[in-house]
Amino acid sequence: MLSVIKLEHTQEWDSLVKRFREYDVYYLSGYVKAFCHNGDGDAKLIYYEKDNIRAINVVMVRDIYQDKHFTSKISKDTYYDITTPYGYGGFLIQGNTTDEDLKQLEQEYCDYCREQGIVCEFARFHPIHRNGEKLKSMYEIKKLGNTVTINLLSEQQIWADLSSKNRNMIRKAKKAGVEIFWGRSPQLIEEFIPLYNRTMDKNHASEYYYFDQDFYHSMLYDLKYHADIFYASYENKIIAMSILLFANQQMNYHLSASDTNYRHLAPTNLLLYEAACWGHTNGYKTFHLGGGVGCKEDSLYQFKKSFHKDGETDYLVGKKIFDEKRYQELIKLRKIELLEKGMAVEEIKDQFEQSDYFPIYRV
Known part of the structure; x- marks a missing residue:
């Protein structure tokens, strides 16, 4: 029901995307290739199909090891986070979607992400298609502006x-x-x-x-x-x-x-x-x-x-944590680094509590 298409399979990628009425340029393989060259991560197309619904999500998979704060603290190819490619995107869902359909999609998606070592996701939803409004049961949704x-x-x-x-x-x-x-x-x-x-x-x-x-x-x-x-x-x-x-x-x-x-x-x-x-x-x-x-x-x-x-x-964004335990461990490692650099405990606490940045361990 859930499959993942890699960027080298350009024809299959774009064929699936163009089956969606609301697709935009941000979902096409040619768009995300430029941002792979830019070092934004490894692009994947998530495709889901079951009964009456189909869904796609384009993500950039980032190895957290490559973040300068974690290179010496965690192993390569172990933990990842994902984000929408530069611009707009997020899940596009097509069909007669019920609450139960969304729950099943979320379950399969979360299972896949945990199996792959993906800790969390930051999604930037498409302002014209307002797809974020349809995904409030899957993500913590916030309006950033207009x-x-x-x-x-x-x-x-x-x-x-x-x-x-x-x-x-x-x-x-x-x-x-x-x-x-x-x-x-x-x-x-x-x-x-x-x-x-x-x-x-x-x-x-x-x-x-x-x-x-x-x-x-x-x-x-x-x-x-x-x-x-x-x-x-x-x-x-x-x-x-x-x-x-x-x-x-x-x-x-x-x-x-x-x-x-x-x-x-x-x-x-x-x-x-x-x-x-x-x-x-x-x-x-x-x-x-x-x-x-x-x-x-x-x-x-x-x-x-x-x-x-x-x-x-x-303009809506979505936050989602797939592995709360790993997420908190990464925050702890980041706080320890700041302590070792001489930052005061209260200052660290304020930085993490007052910032809206997500994932916070990358701040």
Whole structure:
């Protein structure tokens, strides 16, 4: 009833995913390959089928031994935790699902995870499909914030949903001579990488967000039919770029970069507007922009919200512990490490009690 597909079985993986009405690009093998190259873990597709229901979940399996806090404390290939690949996902369930069906799915899933030495899972649910709301019996669900989705019903609707300030910025960009193009050549990737890295520098991003050449190579070739690079050009110079993903009538804003020297021309405003219109023309129904940094309603979030005043969607995450005993043992090992480094007992206690980070032993 429950089977696990490895990433090398690409055809079987994608065939199963595409049997689900609500699948998005985040579930496809080509998407997760890039994050395997990035060192995020070993990708697996969990597939479940019984009677009237089918379910899938894409996870990155991480050997806890590889975490710098545990390399000298536990053995390799012993304990793992799993997480949703960068972006959104979580279980998609299709069919006439009863409470009993969910219990059986949960039981088989938990049994499998314990057998594999998987201690816990952190899931980032899909804001558009709201699959987290259906899984409250399986996970400890929490809302982290909001994301923004543009409705691609028509170009008239796209324009009407913009804030008045955003409409003015788009007019300004057009009047200044900013033009929007798109493609997916290696040359565009080579243009994107330094511009993106400079954007990350400006935003003081963590090391994780500086992707290597293998990552971008995978984005270009493994997502051949599911990714495009949109870019804004001014006086024959590229001043803003975005990698957009799409599958199954859904578009997603993935990675973005811009030259701060041209911010006054509002190139990203025009880029996203033109991309939304392109999406409508090509049969897409939604364009998900994501949320703010750290799920906050910051300036980035307000910028995205200016594309759809009423387009807020809940962003839910789920926590699940499969092996409580091992989970507590890992916390204990982490606390001992902090004590050995000279941190006070009360300070350690406060750090673990006040943090929402999961799994807490990785904090």
